[in-house]
Amino acid sequence: MRWFLPKDEGFLAIFDEATGNIVAAVELFCQLLRDGAGRASAVDKLKELEHQGDRYTHQALAKLHTSFITPFDREDIHALVTKLDDILDAVDATAHRLLLYRVEQVPAKLVELADLLLASVREVQKAVLYLHDPKKHQEAMATCVEINRLENEADQLHRQALAELFLKARDAVEVIKLKDLYAFLEDATDRCEDVANIVETIMIKAS
Amino acid sequence: MRWFLPKDEGFLAIFDEATGNIVAAVELFCQLLRDGAGRASAVDKLKELEHQGDRYTHQALAKLHTSFITPFDREDIHALVTKLDDILDAVDATAHRLLLYRVEQVPAKLVELADLLLASVREVQKAVLYLHDPKKHQEAMATCVEINRLENEADQLHRQALAELFLKARDAVEVIKLKDLYAFLEDATDRCEDVANIVETIMIKAS
């Protein structure tokens, strides 16, 4: 893993590093959900990835404010950077709450939701990569449609998970804890959809 | 109900369709709160209205990105479209949660809040209609003041509802469920206030 970018890289290079970092973080998150024993150290490692994400965010914003010309509209770059950061923050928050709430039995539906999020951030990585080449308009659009489909699927799954939770939870405190975890993951998936919408906007403007 | 707009309609026509759709959705929502028997099928119908709203959103954003000139500032059109979509999403989410949480006894305060939201979206529809005519500056402003007043009223009612809930609820799970429903409805009313602020901004710029 590279922790520092050379100063002369362009926006697209920063975006690619940022999305690669997000995919690595969600892969780690999916593992730590399944591995109770190594969870605490994995949460620490995830925190490092979150800090690295903050550096990409800061680097991109500093570049945005000091660049006279930008490859896309400034507000689209700003929105893209912010939403990518939000994805990582939500994943990091979910992992921390998992420890903090001492959730021993991770429900199957939570693991399923995390797997959907992983599928979604991999599509986000692809969508952002297509920004390198305006001719990949069709491919980028197909990726955005897939991210929207995954968000709808996550939404359905979230509702099923809540229904199950309210039926089966042993007590109200368990409801509070798991409802919170589901909400953080749902939020991460929603931010992926936001990224898809921004990529779509950039592609439409470029066409 | 018309499901597809002719391609040459302008932004204002899309906004009017969108607000008409929102009013229909909130009317349906107010009915399904009062009618336990037909609730499940009404929630399905509401989902269709939400999908139709998504189409208006997509249509307006696509038009925004491909239009060289726009009747108002681009960022105001974007904000207006997004906030109208948020109102409908919040109403749809409240209806789904109502089913999912198996709330049999709908509290009177929830029905009152829904009625306030209906009053608010009807004002939103009027405010957006005034955008057709910059001379209706005074009328538009009065409508925006009324939306702000309704939001304050909803805020008061929300607080009373929470106080009542914490005093009377049979158990913590009931608190969790109803607190969630109140929060979604409050959010819908807040988004109406956002729309009022955007209409006010557009009117000030045009004057």
Next chain:
Amino acid sequence: MRWFLPKDEGFLAIFDEATGNIVAAVELFCQLLRDGAGRASAVDKLKELEHQGDRYTHQALAKLHTSFITPFDREDIHALVTKLDDILDAVDATAHRLLLYRVEQVPAKLVELADLLLASVREVQKAVLYLHDPKKHQEAMATCVEINRLENEADQLHRQALAELFLKARDAVEVIKLKDLYAFLEDATDRCEDVANIVETIMIKAS
């Protein structure tokens, strides 16, 4: 306290009044947390400060829409005004919920979080004051770094408070109430960080 601003004041004067008002509100909030007896009347007084904040917001936005030239980019002024308003709204909401939830025993961690917020809004006041003088670039940046540090500290404290709450709370309803209060205060601290980011953006653009 001055309740009405002379009409010819500039944006910076309005920002200074707004941040002074926020500091006064958070000072009052820290007092009412410690003083159970005078709490109800202090919450009323806080509401007045929140209304005064609304007037500054409205005044700044009206000025923004009617000004041909502005000292900073319009979107930065808009964001700054909105985020300052959000800080005050979150503090007012926390105070109201405290009464509404009939929280008699305010946890020490909640008081600590409020003290961190007070430190943070005082830095916000300084950061906004530095906008008067582009030469104070270094000082402004140092203040923004300090606001970020305080936000991280508040984040840590929030997590400790939640861990303690889930361990020690007598029942689930108490968890619901205090978790809500912590979330509102955390939100206020996050909005201070947003203000720091906007000040940083303005300073970078001006340099």
